[in-house]
Each structure stands twice: as structure tokens, then as C-alpha cells.
Amino acid sequence: MSKLGMQLIKSLHEATGKDTWDLYKGKPLKFKLSMLFYTTPIFTPIHKVMTFYRIQVERINRLWAYGKHIWTIGEFDYNWHMELQLLSLKRLNHIMRNGHHVYNKTADRKMKTCIHLLERMTTPWESYHEPADNAFQKKWGFADTYSLFTHPTDKSRFYTSRHAFRDSLPPEKQIQFDKEYKEVLFIEDKMFAQDMQLFCKLWSKHVRKWWD
DSSP states (O other), X not given: OOHHHHHHHHHHHHHHTOXXXXXXXXXXXXXXXXXXXXXOGGGHHHHHHHHHHHHHHHHHHHHHHHHHHHTSOOTTOHHHHHHHHHHHHHHHHHHHTTTSSOOOHHHHHHHHHHHHHHHHHHSHIIIIIHHXXXXXXXXXXXXXXXXXXXXXXXXXXXXXXXXXXXXXXXXXXXXXXXXXXXXXXHHHHHHHHHHHHHHHHHHHHHHHHHTO
């Protein structure tokens, strides 16, 4: 508890004329004892020592958490920066949900949305391309195993099973196949841009509230 927090509680005691047990009637015994510890002058030196060491431990844990990511060389990679932000938001969300912040369901939901968006954007191939590619294969009824097929008219060219399947289709089906396949190839960029737009919208609107 901060110094200001303790002063406010002490002022509340003085204003109401109630001791800890009456002021926090109905609260758990553990909570009452903690308030008694924080507001009783005789325990102030002990509280200061505990606070000092707790802050140092928190700093060490923070160095360890961020150090593992910062140790990797990645300033030139946009993904490195997004993973760093993802780590920061996850840590902040943990703090918010564990009593060190005035918990707000709406803020928590918005932050989790940003966390989920960052998780998707830091793994674009797995999050965007592969699900669309699997749906594409399922629709057309073939499995793209990327086995090599030699083109019958050109021995120097090699085709994956996808291209071999496409060449076996009637001309009108090939047109449809090519159109949908093109969408699969560009879906990663399209969905990444959509997620980034939503992330920036939420971030710009709520970032000052989350760190208040």
C-alpha cells in the first residue's frame, strides 16, 4: 500500500472515530489484520523495510521478464516491438486482475482484445494464412502435401500437388481456383491490416486509462 493510501485510511479512522475492526466490519480477518498493520504507527518501520525489499524484488522480476526478450537482437524487426508490447500488456493485465488496480470489466475486456490482436499479429502465418489455406483445401477437396510433380511438357519444371490439382480442372474451374487461391495468398496482409487498425483504435482510446 502506498504512503498516500495509508494516510487516507488513517484519516478515515480519525473522521469516523472507528477502529479497524468496526470500520471494516464484515471483511475477512486477513484483510482486517493487514489494515491494522498498515495503519498502526508501531508497525510503520517494519512496513517501510518490507516495502523497500518488495520493490527491489519486483524490479528484479521485471528485469528478468523483459531481459529475456531484450536479449534478442530485434530492433530492426517490427515483430520484436509488438512482442515487447504484448509482454507489457500481459503483465499489466495480471496486475489489474490481482488487486493492485481498481478493476474494471470493460477496461479488462478492451485490454484482452488488444492482447489477442497482438498475439495474432505476432504469428501472422499461423493466425491468418494457415486457417484460410486449410479451408481452401477442404473446399476444393485436396490435400496440399507439397509433393513434387514434373510437368508433362517440361521436364525442368516442378509443381506442387496444389498446382497439379489445378491443372487437372476444367478451364472454368481453373479460373475460380486461381481467384480463390489469390485471396488465400493475400489474406495474411489483409487480416493483419484489419487487426492493426482495430488495435490502434483501442490503444489510442484506452492507453491512458490503463496506466493511470
